[in-house]
Amino acid sequence: MKRKAGPAVSHTMQAALLVAPERFEMCDVPRPACPEGGLLLRVLACAICGSDGRLFLGRKRIKGSQEIDGRTLPGPIIGHEIAGRIIQVGAGVTQYQPDELVAVAPGISCGTCDLCRAGQVLICRNYEALGYRYPGGFAQYLAVPALLVSDGSVNRIPVGTPPWAACLAEPLACVVNAQEAMGIRTGDSVFIAGGGPMGSLHLLLARHRGASFIAVSEPDAARREMAKRLGADVAVDPTSPAWASELVSGNGGRGFSAAIFAVSSIAPVRQLFGYFEAGSYQLLTPGARVNFFAGLDPGDPPLGLDVRALHYQALSLFGSVNSTPRQNADALSLIAAKSIDAAGLVTARLPLAKLGEAMQLATSPAHLKVVIEPE
Numbered sequence: 001m002k003r004k005a006g007p008a009v010s011h012t013m014q015a016a017l018l019v020a021p022e023r024f025e026m027c028d029v030p031r032p033a034c035p036e037g038g039l040l041l042r043v044l045a046c047a048i049c050g051s052d053g054r055l056f057l058g059r060k061r062i063k064g065s066q067e068i069d070g071r072t073l074p075g076p077i078i079g080h081e082i083a084g085r086i087i088q089v090g091a092g093v094t095q096y097q098p099d100e101l102v103a104v105a106p107g108i109s110c111g112t113c114d115l116c117r118a119g120q121v122l123i124c125r126n127y128e129a130l131g132y133r134y135p136g137g138f139a140q141y142l143a144v145p146a147l148l149v150s151d152g153s154v155n156r157i158p159v160g161t162p163p164w165a166a167c168l169a170e171p172l173a174c175v176v177n178a179q180e181a182m183g184i185r186t187g188d189s190v191f192i193a194g195g196g197p198m199g200s201l202h203l204l205l206a207r208h209r210g211a212s213f214i215a216v217s218e219p220d221a222a223r224r225e226m227a228k229r230l231g232a233d234v235a236v237d238p239t240s241p242a243w244a245s246e247l248v249s250g251n252g253g254r255g256f257s258a259a260i261f262a263v264s265s266i267a268p269v270r271q272l273f274g275y276f277e278a279g280s281y282q283l284l285t286p287g288a289r290v291n292f293f294a295g296l297d298p299g300d301p302p303l304g305l306d307v308r309a310l311h312y313q314a315l316s317l318f319g320s321v322n323s324t325p326r327q328n329a330d331a332l333s334l335i336a337a338k339s340i341d342a343a344g345l346v347t348a349r350l351p352l353a354k355l356g357e358a359m360q361l362a363t364s365p366a367h368l369k370v371v372i373e374p375e
């Protein structure tokens with residue numbers, strides 16, 4: 001979608017441009033005009049996602065370049081977990097007012113391809129997003145394209161919820177999307193690989209949806225403690241020889257009815273599926289659902305799976321990516337109602353000028369969610 005020109009913009013803004021792997025440059029760039037049918041936001045909070053970390057390290061790339069009002073930026077503005085204050089509403093926008101605080105679902109589906117028409121908007125053939133094709137939230141201002149206003153991607157933040165908590169609606173929405181797809185429900189026993197921010201959100205949401213037993217597998221001791229504080233029944237060390245026996249004994253000798261991989265590595269997948277004996281995957285119950293939630297770096301060798309076991313154990317495999325506007329609205333409500341204590345996962349809040357430092361924190365196991373608050 002092309003943005004139409006709004007009112008003339010003479011101002012500039014501070015933005016962190018990712019000019020090279022591991023290098024942000026704070027630059028004065030044009031402040032975007034308010035798009036027709038869209039919004040201009042002052043960014044109040046933008047959380048760092050694991051995928052931002054992979055972009056930062058050069059392990060994931062943005063196709064093409066970003067522009068602001070027709071001018072190509074020397075590097076992209078990333079960041080897609082965004083909360084802000086409406087500064088201007090575009091022509092034709094009647095449902096929002098200046099000064100309202102909103103959280104934005106960043107995914108832009110075309111609405112016209114075969115997959116969109118079939119309701120599969122998250123795997124739209126022309127999928128774009130803020131922080132990828134469009135400038136993201138690590139800047140003082142952000143243009144919200146008209147399509148995001150019209151498809152319900154802009155959600156008002158309830159009074160009493162700070163923007164630095166509201167911006168976690170997007171990652172939580174992706175977790176909602178995954179758990180809805182795999183049907184996490186009352187009585188499930190859930191294995192979660194990874195006690196980082198996404199694994200922690202999966203833990204909190206699985207409990208909220210009624211899972212009766214939750215195990216987190218995480219090599220970092222502090223993160224295992226955190227997982228227990230957040231309600232995990234067991235937190236096991238995947239590097240320990242007792243890993244599998246602790247999982248099985250903690251769960252009354254049974255396997256898991258659901259498994260979620262929230263680590264950008266294929267190693268935990270190999271580990272879980274490696275417990276294969278007598279023709280079946282020992283750590284999974286018959287009928288188990290498995291979700292490959294985290295994005296991986298390209299180049300990991302493919303996984304060998306025993307198709308006979310997949311069949312006789314009636315296993316279901318899911319890949320989940322992105323989140324719908326409705327899931328973002330639901331996630332924001334869960335955060336605002338404190339049904340999910342997402343704010344409890346925020347371990348640091350830094351100004352935009354410290355984005356490089358914040359990235360280092362976000363990629364260290366001592367931190368969970370790190371939020372940038374542009375001044």
Ligand SMILES: [Zn+2]
Pocket residue numbers: 049050051080081170171
């Ligand atoms: Zn994200």
Ligand SMILES: [Zn+2]
Pocket residue numbers: 109110111112113114115116117124125126127
């Ligand atoms: Zn589409």
